[in-house]
Amino acid sequence: MELRTLRYFYTIAEEENITKAADVLHITQPTLSRQLKHLEDELGTELFRRERQRLVLTEAGTFLKDRAAEILALSQQTSLEFENRKKQLFSGHITIGCVEADNSDTLAMMLEDFVADYPQVTFEIFSGTSDIIMERLDKGLLDVAILLEPVNTTKYKTVTLPRTEKWGLLVSSDSFLARQSEITPQEMIGVPLMMSGRPDVQHLMADWAGVPVNELNVVGNFNLTFNVIPLVAHQVAAALMIEGSISGRQPDDVKFLPLSPTIQTNCVLVWRRERIVSPVVNEFIHYFQNSFQK
Template sequence: MEIRMLRYFLTIATEQSFSKAAKVLHITQPTLSRQTRYFEDTLGTELFYRQNKKMYLTESGQLLKKRAEEILLLNDKTEQEFLDRKQEILSGHITIGSVEADNSDTLAMFLEELIAEHPQVHFNIFSSTSDVIMEQLDKGLLDVALLLEPVSTKNYEKITLPRQEKWGILISKESFLANKSQITMEELTGIPLLCSPRYEIQKMMQSLTTEFDQEKLNIVGTFNLIFNIFSLVENKVGAALTIEGAVANRNTEQTIFLPIVPEIKTNCVLVWKKNALLTPTVNAYIEKFKQAF
């Protein structure tokens, strides 16, 4: 059970509102709502119910409230004892690489926490594909990175994030597939596809077609960031093979995401170079992921 989630839980219980609690915690309301749902799923019980536009504790929530207050009191006391021994102010710079994925919000959430706790810290976020990000990481231009599997991490320390990324295709609403809610790998073999240029991704997808008489996917073009491919999808040049998290928050009025069935899911990983000399700022950021996952 994460200390961070216990703080979130008690703040919601006090404020009786997700929006008010989010302001107190200095995070966004969607982030707080999502984390709370995940917390309830982990515990296997509902902690809140809504009545008259306010959030109230369920019986399970009331039990957790008492325990959470005791745990946080002890935690805060312990942390303060160590802080008293270390009076220096954490400052510095952190450079983060990130793929386009649903897990990007986790990366941002912990960065929000770090900045809220240490306003002197500055950051830079570099968005690209896993291959380009790893190249920057190897050159020492990035401190940590969020990558999408499949990817080789033998040269890195890593933390696997639990929320998986779902694969599918992005199509035009005018496509003949627009009336479908999902698509199979067999159906994909006859469709012009736009795909990541990463060898690992193409190999993973091609390997899933072997049961269909060795048919191969018809990849007519490649792309690195999904932003540049929307107009090609809308104009039916091809369907884009991508993860749902890369397009979920985009303006997709002219496009539809179809998940592949049976489901294809991969994880995101936070990585940093093995044996690297990390600054206190980078260590503090990584520690948030270690405590959470």
């Protein structure tokens, strides 16, 4: 016997009319009539008899109504207690590291839902490169982090986020390259470049260009893009980066050229394998797992 069926029966007993009960329950009258018939068949007895314009409980129906009232009240109270327990249990603080990427929006959406469900939770977001964030994660200064591939995640448990990040070259709008819609390896050879100092990224770009890393004309390294944009605009060098790092803040004096052939990588949510996390951090991780993990 399901709680839903008991609730249907109890509403009919209260309203003394199938049609009125169906309106209260927001279901059709034939559906409710079938549910009542199934319940009577299951119990092997009639629960109502018709008297004029209303349904009257039989002796068995009166007994079941009393029991149903107790069961439904207990069910509601239990749900409320678990809801209150959830709100009390999942309070605390989360520290999150996040790279500059399109997936910053993904983090924002997940946090919006999480703090709506657990309003007592507070959070802190640390922005930086994958290397800096991983260092803080390893020291226990961050609970979880969103990193940009390519990145070595052997020390971490991971959830891959579905939105891909497109790599390209940020050039000055006054550069001869700005007339193009994309950039090929041949066109990039010899161009003064700024890029991440991460070896994983450098090898990714060298493999794409088909040359050793030391043959790329790298004149400078950077971590965050804010200070790079003026250098690109003044044609000091072009900058290899992901498009998501400048989304929504790309000025008119620079232009993003996607790489051709295309390079797209994912972001991953990571946390240390051996570290025991707090209940609130564990629940936050579950939000990502339930949304993105297959």
